[in-house]
Amino acid sequence: MAKPEKRDEIVRAALELIAEHGFHGAPMAMIADRAGVGAGTIYRYFENKDLLITELYREVEGRSFPAIMEGYVPEAPVRERFLHLSTALLRYFINNSLEFRFVEQFHNSPYGVEFRRERLLGKMEDRFVYRELFESGVAQGVVKDFPLPVLFALALGPILAVARDHILGFIALDDVLITRTIEACWDAVRR
Amino acid sequence: MAKPEKRDEIVRAALELIAEHGFHGAPMAMIADRAGVGAGTIYRYFENKDLLITELYREVEGRSFPAIMEGYVPEAPVRERFLHLSTALLRYFINNSLEFRFVEQFHNSPYGVEFRRERLLGKMEDRFVYRELFESGVAQGVVKDFPLPVLFALALGPILAVARDHILGFIALDDVLITRTIEACWDAVRR
DNA sequence: ATAAGCGGAATGAACGTTCATTCTGTTTAT
């Protein structure tokens, strides 16, 4: 008897509450409440809170990858591929602000410690694409010869920052501004 | 009876614990312990934990400003001033990793909500210097004509990211790499 | 066709733990 309905409600409620109020503002009782479910029910689907949250993280992370890769042409020039990936990533963040804010919370929390390592080592799927892109860019001499973490920082640091600013309402990113911002990031990494 | 000695021990202990283990890993009893002080004593110096932490934040923030401004020449060209400020900032972060990690924790916590707004509006002292620098850079046509938050993102996003990577041990920033990284940030903002 | 029986899903009150804060008795400075 497959009844994933309640499980999904729990995951959705957790995502919303954590994105909106942080981990402090999302006790299990409140998650249960918003999911329309008894407190104990959560434990039929998740062993404990840690596993609920890491599971949620995995789901959220998995959703972003297809969105970013849509229309990606592996044979295109490095610059074009960079612009495509980065634009898609930024667009995904501002169109899915709940996911974005949750992931940010997650990374700056005790839950995220173990994932930090994987992340920087490029274990993540989308990181892997970026990694390959940068490596071939460096090999072709069109990208500055930096260690990978520096290239990630130059490319992704500003993206995360402007996404945050947009979601918090400090800037209004439209198509033109997005394009120009991503091109500025390219200026940082291109030789 | 002026005895700022205990107060300073409390502040120092709080900084260390929060930087190393996050807010979850820094209960009042533990702070008291590391400060060599009774739990109740903290409350003779700070009304409650929130005020202890916001006070600590203010102190930490205040310390960075002089370090960044040392040797700053307001009459120098925009590019030089940018390189000076950014290099000093990055150097400060990696030489004061406790402070850096604490500030990062702070900004991604309930305590930091109110400060977010001030920060992005440039209320902070060092932000103010950057703001003036960008404005005159745009006016002179040497800096891309972006809204200020985007310029901040392009300049500071990568700095925070590489500082984090360095402190976590994923890269080893030496003088050469620091200089090159900051120059890459300049490439992002310069016209 | 109906009702009794059955198993797992669901529930929420209760429990134990953790933590910030307060209280109380003691030490220390004047």
Next chain:
DNA sequence: ATAAACAGAATGAACGTTCATTCCGCTTAT
């Protein structure tokens, strides 16, 4: 001698988790 400073035990609120009980849909017996 007095009052402020101090340490650490006591307190109560909040939280994650557990568990005895209820609920619900399906099977089986009549």
